[in-house]
Amino acid sequence: MDDKPKPVSPPPPTPDPLRPIIAPRPTWRSKASNWFFGLKPADSVLKRRAAGLVDKLEIAEHLQANGTYVDIGSGTGHIPTQIARRAVGLHARFVCIEPVSRPTKRVLHRMRTRTDGHVHFARSIGNRLPLPDGVANGVSAFFVLHHIPYPIQLEVLAEIKRVLVPGGLFFLWEDTPRNEREFLANEVWDRRLNFEPRSEPHFYRSGDDWQKLLTESGFEPVNQAYYEDHSRRRGEGLIRHTGFVSRHTPASHG
Template sequence: MPDTSTTTRAAYDAVAHRYADLFSDVLKSLPLERALLSAFAELLGPGARVADLGCGPGHLTAHLRALGLSAFGVDLSPTMITIAREANPDLEFAEGSMAQLDLPDDSLAGILAFYSVIHTPPAELPPVLAEFHRVLEPGGHLMLGFFAGDDPEPRAFDHKVVTAYRWSPDALLALLRESGFTEVAGMVREPQVGERFQQAQLLVRAPAAP
């Protein structure tokens, strides 16, 4: 049986062009998310090095760059990376896994994982968060977007691309704390037209240098 990353890569490769057509302008209809991204950029400061993990067609990477950050994108799907490079030839994109980032320790001021950990089975998420922690510099920030639910345990659902998971914000925050992060801010909003579930964002920070 293929592992999760192989299945996810194949699923997004198959829908990459349609996905890009549907979601490249998605931020236009998400004012609250735009506001949080602006706050994220302001906290990090101009020119801060930021990874957009699970970048897809690169629309959020480009948005982060427009906010003044030194942003680059990483995605499992080679087709997504090709689309991102074609749409944003002045930005850096690389194929790669969130679970094994080709980055030095303490090398990033920030990480954006905008609905990109949703396909990670709950048992496999702690090592991914540990990898995020490894590459963030002391005091670096992580912003996570995800589908929210009220159940104390994460629940799988039939995402249109490949199986995904809804998390209680409290449960995911507890896991982030166990991984060494501290809460900065959070948001849960009700679904808009065309959305099935509540949408959530968590902004957390790695420990500052002693």
């Protein structure tokens, strides 16, 4: 037997698990909505809305230096851009998960010029986050979960817990109708705002139900915010929106 030590080749460099991000693939529908949402008036409305939502939840106060933040269902990217705008100087990293849409040119420009620039996009879904365990200091999902069937919402919550560091935060905004009438009004509102087909189903929960589910799923309440819209169409009623900041508490829930 030959006892001479064999030359050992150096190990391949460890790839950054957050780096190999799939570029979003446009469809005709996403191209059309991208065009519309990229127009200047639509862009300014969406930018202001995103900034308001981020500030109502006081997200800036929770952002950490060198943190990693994941946004699920980023749409055209206004939400993660506004969060990243509030993290300038912190060298934080942002990962945007979105199955269909892609950021508009204006949003991309804003991301490149007005944030630290560590923003990546992945084409994926909330219950299959392309991230390793325990890497995220925060995960946001704004008005996404009501598009996802109830049993899959639970999978998304489990996936969020998987990628969060212990004590990491979950930032959630949802449409939160309280009864059947408000549920139906919310559907009409949602379809009109998002150009959804009439067949698009919605899986809303009330604010109390969300809070209960979050607590049962191992998320401890930190902060809550609320606002309402009033549909201009007669008889449609109130559209309620509730925001939640919750802390992942693995000690009590495994």
